[in-house]
Each structure stands twice: as structure tokens, then as C-alpha cells.
């Protein structure tokens with residue numbers, strides 16, 4: 001069986017940062033980077049901010065193929081489906097097993113499912129990866145009215161992009177203010193004013209959403225709205241299933257110590273999937289980059 005010195009699972013910024021840190025210290029170790037997406041690892045923060053203008057396949061790539069070659073990093077497109085920690089072995093969706101000396105799990109998070117009566121999950125769009133955002137961009141050729149559920153940062157950005165694209169947008173939140181995690185009511189009110197002036201219809205305090213009344217009809221707090229497409233930006237949950245199935249200690253995220261070590265020998269985790277000793281899960285680009293990097 002093929003053995004690699006380092007296997008990094010997850011084609012995001014945490015994975016790349018770990019690779020750069022390893023190469024700074026060790027030019028000869030074999031490094032295998034695994035991504036389950038359909039393109040070069042890219043800057044995830046850009047995708048929902050480019051719905052209006054669109055983007056080409058590798059426009060936001062974090063590294064070029066040449067960089068991978070120069071740094072002797074092998075990029076494999078597949079999905080890891082099992083970790084056998086005692087054997088230091090990974091199993092894959094499409095290829096045979098591989099062994100590692102050290103494993104870095106940087107597999108991020110996934111959208112929390114949006115549950116609306118009458119709407120199945122496949123009728124709800126997300127902005128979590130480039131393919132999903134491309135689907136939204138494609139939908140703009142036929143959809144005229146969008147409902148964006150979740151008035152956090154990504155929801156506000158996504159709604160704004162769709163308005164720029166000439167769409168009618170209803171931005172919905174169950175809270176009584178936008179960006180509740182970040183803003184005081186006073187500053188949220190200023191942003192709400194700006195959002196409405198941009199042409200976005202803002203519905204707050206929405207606790208009752210029903211999509212069972214017919215095609216393109218959504219009822220919220222007793223009132224009916226025409227909606228062609230629903231986009232969920234209600235938040236994310238760390239991808240812990242892979243680690244949990246391997247008996248690596250997880251809580252909300254994969255538990256790590258201050259060195260990003262998990263409960264399993266030679267297995268580390270970083271980025272949006274990692275839960276720190278304080279219980280914090282950061283979900284921020286630079287935090288993911290920093291955690292997986294070499295301490296300065």
C-alpha cells in the first residue's frame with residue numbers, strides 16, 4: 001500500500017496553510033492533498049460576492065498547477081470516507097486505501113439544512129461551494145424572485161448580489177435584526193436602512209415559513225409571497241462525521257488541543273472543522289489559515 005509522509009484532507013485554506021508550513025520545514029517529505037471538489041482549491045470567501053458578475057472555473061484558485069509541481073505536492077480529487085487510526089490508513093470513495101505518517105483533517109463545514117414545510121432540500125440553494133454558487137448564477141436566467149433565508153454576513157452579501165443582477169430579493173431572518181452575532185441594535189438598524197435602500201425587501205422576526213401552498217408561493221408570518229428560488233444562508237455545521245466514525249473525539253467540531261492535535265495519534269485538525277480547547281470554532285478565513293500554519 002502507498003504510504004505518504006503527510007496526507008492533508010480538505011482543499012481549503014487550512015489545508016493549503018498546513019502544506020506551506022510543512023514545506024517550510026521539510027522539502028523532501030511526500031505530501032498528498034485531497035479535495036472532494038471539482039476544481040483547484042479556491043478562495044471560498046469570493047464566491048457569493050461574485051454572483052452578479054460571475055466567475056470562471058479557476059478564477060479564485062489559491063494555487064496554480066505549477067505551484068503544486070514546484071512544491072512537490074500531489075493533489076488528488078476524491079472523497080475520504082474512512083480513517084483507520086490504528087493502521088494510519090484512509091479509505092476513499094473512488095480509489096484504494098492509502099497510509100499516512102501524519103494526517104491533517106481540514107474538511108471544513110457544511111450548510112445547516114433549512115427546514116421549510118413543503119420544500120425539500122433539493123429545492124433550496126446554498127452558497128457554500130463554487131458549484132452551488134454557479135447553480136445560483138444559472139438560475140438567474142429563469143428566476144425573477146429570490147428569498148434568502150438568514151440575514152447574516154453571507155445572506156446580506158448574497159441578497160445584495162442578486163439585487164445587482166436585477167432580481168427581486170426578500171431577505172428573511174427569524175431574529176429581529178440583521179447580523180445579530182456581530183452588531184448592536186443601533187448599528188444593525190443603520191445597515192437595515194442601507195439594505196432596504198438597496199432595494200432588498202427585509203423581513204425580520206419571521207418564525208413561520210410555509211412552502212406547501214403551491215409552486216412559487218411562500219407564506220411567512222401569515223402573508224403570502226411569490227418566490228421562484230430559495231437560498232439558505234442560515235449557517236454551517238462542522239464536518240465531524242468522518243472523525244466521529246473513527247472514534248476521534250468530537251463535540252460540535254473535532255476536538256483539538258493547542259497544537260491542533262486530535263485525540264488520535266498523528267491526526268491533526270484545523271480550520272472550520274476544529275473545535276478548540278475553549279470550545280470555540282472560528283469559521284473565519286484568516287483563523288483557518290493561521291491555525292494550520294507554522295507558529296511565528
Ligand SMILES: Cc1cc2nc3c(=O)[nH]c(=O)nc-3n(C[C@H](O)[C@H](O)[C@H](O)COP(=O)(O)OP(=O)(O)OC[C@H]3O[C@@H](n4cnc5c(N)ncnc54)[C@H](O)[C@@H]3O)c2cc1C
Nearest residue numbers: 010011012013014036045079080107108271272283284285
Ligand atoms: C460563501 C462564503 C463566504 C465567506 N466569506 C468570508 C469572509 O468574507 N471572511 C471570512 O473570514 N470568512 C468567510 N467565510 C468563511 C471562510 O471561507 C472559512 O472560514 C474558510 O474557508 C475555512 O477554511 P477550511 O479550510 O477550514 O474549510 P473549507 O474552505 O470549507 O475547505 C474544506 C474542504 O474540505 C472538503 N471536504 C469535506 N469533506 C471531505 C472529505 N471527506 N474528503 C475530502 N474533502 C472533503 C470540502 O469540500 C472543502 O473543499 C465564508 C464562507 C462562505 C461559505
